[in-house]
Amino acid sequence: MNAVTIAACTETDLPSATEVETLYASVGWSAYTRDLDALMSGLRGSLRVVVARVDRSLVGLARVIGDGATICYLQDVLVSPDARRLGVGGRLVREAFAPFSAVRQHVLITDEEREQKAFYESLGFAQLGDGVPGRAFVRFAN
Incomplete structure (x- = not known):
């Protein structure tokens, strides 16, 4: 695989809808x-x-709201299956949060896959209840 480049998007150079659809489909986020x-x-906002x-x-995307x-x-972090295990996800997350280092709360919700827990912990996140006080609540629309 050739070198992976990571870059922040401006409103005018977001990936196309076709690229986004292909990437999200590659990770099963239908x-x-x-x-x-x-x-x-949502991407534009x-x-x-x-x-x-x-x-x-396009092999990866992360976005912050x-x-x-x-x-x-941290709303989304996606890396296409053929680009995994190359450090792409970590690079995306670090670059996504780069301008917000002084912001007190960096938050995310994810599913319960073991690999994801380890991934986010490697980036300095801690799960509520794992020595971190607080509660997390979520409500999903159908």
Whole structure:
């Protein structure tokens, strides 16, 4: 595999809807691509979108939402299966949060896969209840 480049997007150089749909499908996130217009609107409304590319092909994406002053929420981190285990995910997360180092809360919600827990812990995140006080609540729409 050629070198992976990581870059923050501006509003005018976000990945195309086709690229986004292909990447999300490659990791099985079909709930997002059922309404591709909404997903693209979400990307445009994000505080920061960071992409990983090999040559010109999109192989990863991370985005942060929030107010950028008191809370930043890591909404998505995706790495295509053929680009995994190359450090792409960690690079995406670090670059996504780079402008927000002074923000008090960096938050994310993820599923219960063991690999994900280890991945996020390697980036300095701690799960609530693992010596971290607090509660997390979430409500998903159908």
